[in-house]
Amino acid sequence: MLLPDVRTPTLLLDAAICRRNITRMQEKAASHGLVFRPHFKTHQSRRIGSWFRDAGVTAITVSSVGMARYFADDGWDDITVAFPVNLREAEEIDALAARIRLGVLVESAAAAERLSVLLHAPVDVWIKIDTGYGRSGISFDDADRLGALARVIADAPGLRLRGLLTHGGDTYQAADAADVVQRFTRTRRRMLAAADSLRDDHPRIQISVGDTPGCTLADDFSGIDEIRPGNFVFFDVMQLRRGVCRVEDIAVALACPVVAFHDERSELVLYGGAVHLSREQLVDARGAQNFGLPVPLSAGGWARPLTGASVVRLSQEHGIVQLAAEDRSALSEGDLLGILPVHSCLTAECMKGYRLLDGTVADHYAGAPAASPAPSRSTPSAPADHTPRQEESPS
Amino acid sequence: MLLPDVRTPTLLLDAAICRRNITRMQEKAASHGLVFRPHFKTHQSRRIGSWFRDAGVTAITVSSVGMARYFADDGWDDITVAFPVNLREAEEIDALAARIRLGVLVESAAAAERLSVLLHAPVDVWIKIDTGYGRSGISFDDADRLGALARVIADAPGLRLRGLLTHGGDTYQAADAADVVQRFTRTRRRMLAAADSLRDDHPRIQISVGDTPGCTLADDFSGIDEIRPGNFVFFDVMQLRRGVCRVEDIAVALACPVVAFHDERSELVLYGGAVHLSREQLVDARGAQNFGLPVPLSAGGWARPLTGASVVRLSQEHGIVQLAAEDRSALSEGDLLGILPVHSCLTAECMKGYRLLDGTVADHYAGAPAASPAPSRSTPSAPADHTPRQEESPS
Secondary structure: OOOOOOOOOEEEEOHHHHHHHHHHHHHHHHHOOOEEOOEOOOOOOHHHHHHHHHOOOOOEEEOOHHHHHHHHOOOOOEEEEEEEOOHHHHHHHHHHHOOOEEEEEEOOHHHHHHHHHHOOOOEEEEEEEEOOOOOOOEEOOOHHHHHHHHHHHHHOOOEEEEEEEOOOHHHHHOOOHHHHHHHHHHHHHHHHHHHHHHHOOOOOOEEEEOOHHHHHHOOOOOOOOEEOOOHHHOOOHHHHHOOOOOHHHOOEEEEEEEEEEEHHHOEEEEEOOHHHHOOOOEEOOOOOEEOEEEEOEEOOEEOOOOOOOEEEEEOOOEEEEEOOHHHHOOOOOOOEEEEEEOOHHHHHHHHOOEEEOOOOEEOOOOOOOOOOOOOOOOOOOOOOOOOOOOOOOOO | OOOOOOOOOEEEEOHHHHHHHHHHHHHHHHHOOOEEOOEOOOOOOHHHHHHHHHOOOOOEEEOOHHHHHHHHOOOOOEEEEEEEOOHHHHHHHHHHHOOOEEEEEEOOHHHHHHHHHHOOOOEEEEEEEEOOOOOOOEEOOOHHHHHHHHHHHHHOOOEEEEEEEOOOHHHHHOOOHHHHHHHHHHHHHHHHHHHHHHHOOOOOOEEEEOOHHHHHHOOOOOOOOEEOOOHHHOOOHHHHHOOOOOHHHOOEEEEEEEEEEEHHHOEEEEEOOHHHHOOOOEEOOOOOEEOEEEEOEEOOEEOOOOOOOEEEEEOOOEEEEEOOHHHHOOOOOOOEEEEEEOOHHHHHHHHOOEEEOOOOEEOOOOOOOOOOOOOOOOOOOOOOOOOOOOOOOOO
16 A cells, blocks of 8 residues: 555645755856845745755744744744734743844834833834735835834834835746746835935835745846745645746645545545635636645656646535546555645645655644633633644744 | 733634533424534534533534544444545544444445445444435435435444435525525425335435525424534524524624734734634625624623624735724724634634633643654654644544
């Protein structure tokens, strides 16, 4: 039996592909003289983090304070939390800022002022800029608001104004590679314009940009100081479809047991659903949904996607695959089929761990506990087994 | 500060609502003379399970072998795994079947024969029937295949043919309450027809049906032996929209810190995204997406949804809420806003734990580990901290 230790849906990781993706992006950043601060929210793994360390990376990006603590406990000491600062976690931010160089994102004077009051340890502050994505941040062309906020931060005790930061997530909506580069160029120009409007008062202002499609495909980074891509470490079908990566660059595949066949509609049922892959989907021009690409598995990894096959429907634990009769005939109940995920960040978040091709495992940050203990209150109604999910203990 | 222990997105659970939902369904099952075998995949919690026990429930449904073990370790001894049997877990199934009364689902003779060979302990076997949902199971009107499979199971050593089981998930696609009842009635008739075709050879064949919309709204259960609804324990916005529940029946709300405002587009940004709520969405007639309904929080729970407000976009950790200016004016950065989830099963699966209104927590099954250990292989490349997610230890 192939991979007998794989009994339930399992996220396979090809370390060789993953390390190649890391090296390639690191070399690109170096060749352009950029600070490479990769986003670790894609993999959330100390073991994969160690491969970045091997490649010379010393500064990282995460998406939550808990994730920052997870990596700080593993020895990372220069971390940006790339999410609008959550004032409810001021205590945790303060404790972390006392241990490492910590960066946070701010987009309002009110939040900056509160932060300055709540913290004792100094933090780096980045102003979140909206370059057109329309999710969060100050609009790049709102020079008045930008100037006012920069002054508040520069004057606030304990806050160190580092620069302007954008996600540039609109490259994720690009139609193809050329469109990605165009959108990235527009983002870069908008960030330069925003920084220029501050340069007189804040000459050392830096520019940080972040998306995998732009950082992978663009060649002109002039004016940019730092890049923060994350997804490139694994890539996925979404990036493949946009021409951002090749199929041989995808570093993860979900191994799923085959549990049933419905030959009359050219379908089979996998043990592998929304709780494993996430519900992220691609929709083609005719409206057909695609939740992942089936690949044959072998002991050494996986082969190219089966022609014309896809995951066409998904419930909580079921995945329905449509595939050709000749591919079906090679499979029985109890066999495994691999699925290249549509969005690897969300699949990794669902699976919370990896199995490498050598049979060893890699960790994944477990997330915040269900609730902080409420120490002021006795809890007689909760028996001992009712514990929330625990974070992994520090190494 | 309201709920100061809530610092990151936290799933609040109103135990009073939840217990009322449990009691109501239990009483309905009893009044119709039905076996009530609730699906525990919605809550996946031993503590919430104890509330079912308080209501007299003794038999349950789960969606994976690991989840069955989680509840068996808590004293549940009559469990059906309502998922097409995964032959890769034969060893785990066998171990569990030796301890408790275990039911599995089969839909092919090949799987039944393999199962009979692989298991030593006897198991209950249900034939999965497709009553029109088109996901998995034997079509209700395929009497030949059904009869052949029933014979194989009845003759296979160690397999006890219990009956026919369907999910009836097409009620989740119903437009309104009347449509739900119509679809449930069709499912019931189709199950009766399928059972009738087997009755001569298998007189004790039972019928088990499963969906929350049908079990909540239907009044005619004649011919049915057992119901397995799950979602009703929490309900959610999807059920509210279909007229299956009232807003005051929804037992969970995600408490999210407010992190930014964009008044120019009547939006605010929440710390609370796809990794917390799941990407499940409702789409209205004009194509607008809705990922949840904002509710004001108080120490005692939550109020009714804010008129006209909804979660309009979702990224990995960000939720974008559109709401009226008067509701916005009551909020500042660092405040909390509650979100009633679109699909509570998936939100609970994302959050992996609950905070009750009294400040105590309830557990949630942690899921299968990233990979089984590969004992035949030394793992020198994996340092000690690279452990997969661990299951909670048995009580």
